[in-house]
Amino acid sequence: MKSDIPIQMVEDAQPSTDNTISNAELADEAQAGKVEVAPPEHDPAVVRRFLWKCDIRLIPCLGIMYLLNSLDRANLGNAKTDGLEKDLGLVGNQYNQILTYYYIPYVLCGPGMAIITRLITAKYSLTGMMVFFGSFSIATAFAKNFGQLLAFRLFIGVFESGFLASVVIYMSGFWTRADIASRIGLFFASNVIASAFGGLLAYGTFQINATRLHGWSYLFIIEGSLTVFFAIVMCLYIPRRLTSAHFLTAEEKAAGVARQLSDSVDEVDGKFSWSQALIELKSWHTYVRILICFSISVPLASNNNFLAPMVARLGYGTAKTNLYTVAPALTAAVFLVAWCFSSDRFRERGLHLCAALLVTTIGYVVLITIDVDNLAASYVALFLTTVGAYPVSPLFSSWCVSNLPNMNSRAFTIGLLIPMGNLSGFLVSNIFINAEAPRYITALRVNLAFAVLAIVLCFSYGMWMRYENRRRDRISGRITTLDNHGHGQEYITDGVLTAKDPRFRFMA
Template structure:
């Protein structure tokens, strides 16, 4: 530990200066690792960010687009007669969606830890190969049992995908700029909804008696997934320090940024003790509840946007085509909200804002008659625009407040898949006999959107209060560079949010 590292502490009254982290009482120094001052050359940092942005985000976005297509294509296939072709009766379609989420939730933490151990370069591409192959196999399903088996395997290998990508991205971007990057990456999920609708529209025009239209949809999307899994396995780097597109100077700047505002240690060894440390923290369980609440409207849009558009009374082709505009609009708003979140270094209140849009949409859908097509379609825009930004904003919120890479990997691997428990609920609230209005589903989505706003507002407000309390008790810790510039939030040597040097990003 370098006792000479300058750390300035500023307190409201009386002002205090030249106080080091080492001067804090021993019990207030978890880890006893002092923050080293880092000087970031702005030009080098700009080059580092630019290279990471143009090299990684398009690749990760494409990978997630394919993941989203393979996850949501069942909804498109439903509009082309999948239920009739496979002889599904009663609520068997809903059962398929329900059973899919069982391995999706249970296997998420496992794959997140695998990502931490072997890096996302291998875990992500391996997952893509397998769920792409089973997506192709789905095209040849003959009955309920076969479809169920194929979807279960897709659920297993898709379970840790989003968490693994978020963990991977957090190794390149700091918590000050990761929301916008997750937003750009996650926009591919929204675009997948639009592209999936266009692809389904084109595929369903195929007149071939050998296979059904929806079978071609699974073959095309699964084949694209397998092909790009191989390509990305050869292209993306394992981690920041091994990225060949970065110079040594740029790697050093990237590592310095990580230590000053994102993680306690870069390229640390795996530790079970550190991985499980956040499971003793009440924050984790509150975040799981928020994750579930915000995921209900999103899961509804992912799986039932096409059936909801069907309430407008159009045929199969137009129904899929009309899902495109809401999805594209949502992608634009998603990116805008995420950039705003980074600009203001704020997460919770941004989540409240987008959830308010969702609530307005569901209130309109509940109160108006289905014969009012224009207003119904506008309300679907609102529910879609409000649903999609919540996932990247919430993922960035969680990552921003988990400074240890081991605990981050395991905790994110638990929180995000646990949010997908919403799939169990969503797959059973869209009741066939209530089609096309689905009034039960609308009311449930409205209720969870309101709950999510209450939780996000309360949690974000508490974080602000706690930051001010720590400033009063411990002073405001600031690392200084050689030019006197400071970094308010520090993470070097900080293992948990309980460390008095840590400040939450609310």
């Protein structure tokens, strides 16, 4: 780190009779973690242009990619409402088995796919994954029995396994931890919109009167074909990384790199290192994050895979059931984006997670306690469970990214956490018992229990981070620098390999 950059502000530091400090003294104190150096100066107008260009060029592209990924992952639930089980001769819990087995390759292959992304960049890994899982989605349309359907879903699981983690890693290379939650929120909104769009698309597709293929077969063909087409388009458009973004000027790239070094990562475009990638396995934080990720994923997985069957408790037919999933999903998308922007505005993650989970908890309490014939209350409760479930994933992803300054350990850890969270799919696939339809009382109780557990974990973890930040302040003094927007930040990441570094401050 250069030692001739001036200190902008130092709180709780020892008073000095001299207003200057030598380069050698600055270097010594910066190395000891006692002081903070200011980030390189950049014209705020350049920073605003950088953010605006990244927002309008990348988020829509990534959003479309994730929307298509979500459709290919969740369309089985829509197909179920159109008689997929009967048409393929599924018996007993074979449908639940297909959902369960899908998560085996999804969980096992996730970390490896994230590492591949770190090696070849998301430009090629993401679009490659889309081509493969889109192709197998098309193949699903021609499944004739349980075995064929299972085989296609297993391959889809392999190539979808690292998709979400790869996108989060890619985004963290453009936006800093101070502004990434809102961007991940916008990106995740496409998943929620996919639920709504998926319902509308299913509603329209199921109106096709054809005898050669089943109605649900056309759903897989349409969605899979869209995925393959957009994969090719995106491969030609999205940049490999910030420093090679074709839509940024040299000045904007320099501003983006400086922001990353002062507010997000230890180095930009660094080489891959296995020792750095695996370093977080030695930290207790990883295992706490796994518990939180699993807990928050149970309500989300329930909504992704069983929203349509849950809406079926209202007693409507196939078409209306899919149509009635649209309103909760769209409402959840609006709440998700607003809540993520609030999280960035207040530079806070844990309490925002708790608040969203509380909404979900209330929804499940209502569903458990009311009579199944109370349609109005049931629909409102489904709104609450959906609205509260969707913001937790982007908030948790940004929480983890915000506290992992090394890109190699970030890639492996996010690649590990997201599949670990998707282990919840094994549970969710087996708690929605057909014999309990349409109320699914076992599923409701399990979802409620994990929502409460997640609240306890997020609150406790966030409070510990606040305590640890204060402890580090007492030891080395509270160091504040000003970023390019004039906002205070209490740490640096340039050269900070792990959160153990005394210069690092957690974003709680």
